Amino acid sequence: MTEPFTTAAVIGAGTIGLSWAALFAAHGMEVWVTDPRPDLAKAVDSALASAASPLAQQGLDVRGLTNRVHLAADVTQAVRNADVVQENGPENVGFKRELFATLVRVAPPHALLLSSSSAIPSTVFTEGLEDASRVLIGHPFNPPHVVPLVEVVPGERTSEESVARAVEFYRSLGRLPVVERKEIPGFVGNRLQNALSREAIYLVEQGVVGPAELDLVVVNSLGLRWATVGPFLAAHLGGGPGGYRHMAEHIGASMQQMWDSLGQPEQTPEQTERLVGAVEDAYGSRSWAQLSQERDHQQISVLSAVRGTAGSPAGSGEQKPT
Structure with a gap:
């Protein structure tokens, strides 16, 4: 016991x-x-x-x-x-x-x-x-x-x-x-988060989009999707009745081309200062306490909605033995 x-x-x-x-x-x-x-x-x-x-x-x-x-x-x-x-x-x-x-x-x-x-x-x-x-x-x-x-x-x-x-x-x-049964620096969640963050920083550095607009893109597309399904299930569903196999066979090559074009942020001191300034311009009018409180209440609302329909957190299936 x-x-x-x-x-x-x-x-x-x-x-x-x-x-x-x-x-x-x-x-x-x-x-x-x-x-x-x-x-x-x-x-x-x-x-x-x-x-x-x-x-x-x-x-x-x-x-x-x-x-x-x-x-x-x-x-x-x-x-x-x-x-x-x-x-x-x-x-x-x-x-x-x-x-x-x-x-x-x-x-x-x-x-x-x-x-x-x-x-x-x-x-x-x-x-x-x-x-x-x-x-x-x-x-x-x-x-x-x-x-x-x-x-x-x-x-x-x-x-x-x-x-x-x-x-x-x-x-x-x-x-x-x-x-997680194999140690790797950053584990799983932070490695995924940092992969997205790297490309987000690159897009802002290149002037493609600003920080607030990029956040809007994520919140109203990927964030909404990922609140209920992860990347693999999303791709499996995106392949239609043919599932992940159809997705891999029909758009795998174009995805590979896009992977090859993903950016590497420069993050020189000057670039970093410009990025920090852009984020502060976007969100600096409200305090950390105000923003974090808003985040917490919104995330709990999302969790409550998911649990209300599924009875448990999204993706909470039992792990298979390893």
């Missing part, structure tokens, strides 16, 4: 860590947060207040949310009673290597040790650890208290028991864990 998940430690109180803390607390867990930032108490209070409405929209009871989130003076205090640790520190191998060596030493033996790493596989920063069986990636999409996907990526020495417990843990939070 596995240990229940009643206490969580959140290491790192940036945007992702604070979002995790709110989600954990909304599911009744006691949460201990640690971060060296001097405004930690204020940041936690502000994040919990901002997350309350989106969490309530998901049917969670947010009463007493702040009473379940506690500040820890250091990592040792944060993890001493933890059933699960969620690390959200810098994308820095040295930092993670040192931190997880400490976590293996001071966290309870049953505690899962999870990293929100966006690009660095756990095998890279667990090299040299005596025991890496409890360490693996639990990479969310921002903000994790709204977006259901969590990429669960075991390292070379992660035990199958830990993988199963991580899946169980994230499912208990209403998330959709997807186990």
Whole structure:
């Protein structure tokens, strides 16, 4: 019988860590947060207040949310009673290597040790650890208290028991864990996101379209489609009754020609400054808080609509054993 998940430690109180803390607390867990930032108490209070409405929209009871989130003076205090640790520190191998060596030493033996790493596989920063069986990636999409996907990526020495417990843990939070069986920098979601971002930057650099117009194209076509089907199912349906085979046979060659013409952004300092200025011109009239709140409510509305028609998140079929 596995240990229940009643206490969580959140290491790192940036945007992702604070979002995790709110989600954990909304599911009744006691949460201990640690971060060296001097405004930690204020940041936690502000994040919990901002997350309350989106969490309530998901049917969670947010009463007493702040009473379940506690500040820890250091990592040792944060993890001493933890059933699960969620690390959200810098994308820095040295930092993670040192931190997880400490976590293996001071966290309870049953505690899962999870990293929100966006690009660095756990095998890279667990090299040299005596025991890496409890360490693996639990990479969310921002903000994790709204977006259901969590990429669960075991390292070379992660035990199958830990993988199963991580899946169980994230499912208990209403998330959709997807186990990825081969480590690769950036995992799956960020690699896909960065492929699109690279071409988006190139199109803006070339003067084909502005940032706001490009966003309109994505929101009103690809984003709308991808809220319900992924790229492969979309292509399968796009092939008509002949499915993906028809699509590949009849427009595969033209797609190859387009792939060959995809751009490589220059991103010189001058190009970067122009791009930053264009994005600020498009969206700088509203604050980060206003834009993020609008995003959260819209994404929850989309999720609610999809769940209302399908009874579960889009594409939430069970994974086949690997």
